[in-house]
Amino acid sequence: MPELPEVETTRLGLLPLLGKVVQAVEIRHPTLRWPIPQHLMQTLPHQTLHNLTRRAKYILCAFDTGTLLLHLGMSGRIQLLDRHYPPEKHDHFDIQFSDAQVLRLRDPRRFGAVLWLDNQTNDHALLNQLGPEPLEASFNAKYLHQTLSSKSLAIKNAVMDGHVVVGVGNIYASESLFRARIHPETPAKNLSLKQCERLVTEIKNTLQDALNAGGSSLRDFFGTDGNPGYFQQEYFVYGRTDEPCKVCAKPIQCIRLGQRSTFFCAHCQKR
DNA sequence: CGAATCTCCTGGAGGC
DNA sequence: TGCCTCCAGGAGATTC
Numbered sequence: 185m186p187e188l189p190e191v192e193t194t195r196l197g198l199l200p201l202l203g204k205v206v207q208a209v210e211i212r213h214p215t216l217r218w219p220i221p222q223h224l225m226q227t228l229p230h231q232t233l234h235n236l237t238r239r240a241k242y243i244l245c246a247f248d249t250g251t252l253l254l255h256l257g258m259s260g261r262i263q264l265l266d267r268h269y270p271p272e273k274h275d276h277f278d279i280q281f282s283d284a285q286v287l288r289l290r291d292p293r294r295f296g297a298v299l300w301l302d303n304q305t306n307d308h309a310l311l312n313q314l315g316p317e318p319l320e321a322s323f324n325a326k327y328l329h330q331t332l333s334s335k336s337l338a339i340k341n342a343v344m345d346g347h348v349v350v351g352v353g354n355i356y357a358s359e360s361l362f363r364a365r366i367h368p369e370t371p372a373k374n375l376s377l378k379q380c381e382r383l384v385t386e387i388k389n390t391l392q393d394a395l396n397a398g399g400s401s402l403r404d405f406f407g408t409d410g411n412p413g414y415f416q417q418e419y420f421v422y423g424r425t426d427e428p429c430k431v432c433a434k435p436i437q438c439i440r441l442g443q444r445s446t447f448f449c450a451h452c453q454k455r
Numbered sequence: 456c457g458a459a460t461c462t463c464c465t466g467g468a469g470g471c
Numbered sequence: 472t473g474c475c476t477c478c479a480g481g482a483g484a485t486t487c
Contacts, residue, residue, distance in 0.1 A: 186481095217463070217483085241481075258480045259465075274465085293464045295481060310483090337458060346482070354480065443460075444480075 186256040188318070188351030189394035191241045194262050198236050198243070201264070204281040205232050206247070213276040216291065217257060220277055220298040227300065228252070228279065240314050240350035250302045253310070257295025263288045315349045318387050323349055325381040332372040332380070339375060340368035341442045343387065352387060355422045356394070358447045360387040362421045367455040368446050369439075374455075421447035 186194070206228045214220040221227075228247065235246035243262075245252040254262065267286045271278070277289040277298055289298065301308050315331075316323040328349070335342055340361060343352050352360065361368050363386035366379055375383070420430055425438040429449040439446050 217481090255481080257464090257482095291464095292466065293480085295464065335457080341458085344481090442458095445478090 186241065186258070186260065187353040187356055187394070188241060188391060189397075191243060191256060191351075192238055192395060194256065195236055195238050195243050197264065198245075198262065198287065201233050201281065201285065201287065202236060203232065203234075204283060204285070205230065206279055207282045208278075208280045210278040210280070211276070212271065212278075213274075213294075216276065216294050217255070217297045218299065221300050224252075224298075224300060233281075239311055240317075240346060242311065250300055253297065253299040253301055253308075254289070255297040257291055257293065257297070259293040260289060260291035260296035263290070313347060315345075315347050318349050318351050318391055323384060323388075325377055325384050328384055329375065329377045329380040332375055335372040337372055338368060338441050339366060339370045339372045339383075340444075340446055342372040343383070344442070344444075349387070351391070354444050354446075355419070356387070356390050358422050359420055360390045362448060362453060363390060365453055367450075367453040368441060368448050370455045421449060423447065 209225045209228045211220050211222065211225065214222065227249070231247040231249065233245055233247060235244075237244045237246070241255060243254040243256075245254065256262070265286045265288055267278075267280055267284050269286070269288075271288065272290070274292040274294075275288050275290045276294070279287040281287070289296065299308075299310075316327065331348055332339070332342055340357050342348055343360070344354065344357050358368065360383060364379065364382040366375070366383060421436050424436040424447060426435045428434065429436055429452060432449065432451045434449060434451045436447055437450055439448075
């Protein structure tokens, strides 16, 4: 499942497309999280791809008259292929470029999204409510402490809330809290400034480690070249129920928080 | 308003 | 081998 490092890795893999001109768009299965706009088949051809950026887990592709927003959901991947490569079962969306390369979106579970933001609409609801990027300086202990001060929900749920900070999914939330030695059920407002410092540091470290590894994954993430292209990251707690903690050797526990599996070490992580 | 729950979807794993 | 159930999960929508 793509977390932020996988999305960033995907974006980097698409950079060879910069400056290229769209020849055609093919929509095979429009019903993703929201319908893929049919007008893209008329809108995009002849437009040049000028920029590829990322905000949270959205990949933003800037064209002449607007921006294409791509989201991989939980099973999405994007490949760059020669157009003669036949589409497979869950290949829902293609952008064919004039040099015969194809950007192809595959998404079996169809939680992903393809949307169009016209240049006139600069304040799309999906983007204008987002919290800071986790790796930027604006995400710091002071900000986090202030933001959490009114929140009574569990810290695990708070760091997964995109209004607080973007890009921290279920895996890295558990991992970061372990590394910061904070119990995932701790009410967010109870975190001291010191704990916020540790958590900010470990969120940045955890994400940066995964970025350096080229994007980790569970089972179905592939880079744009179609190869697995990552190595399974070593997790401290995620998916390690009943296995020994790598620090203290006591068994890792699994609980449900906000409908999500949450892994932690009851000995190492304090409330 | 905050917080909890529901929801979309399919493939894979495990049980019988 | 086949069918059933359960689970995974991003994040907007809905409800309380």
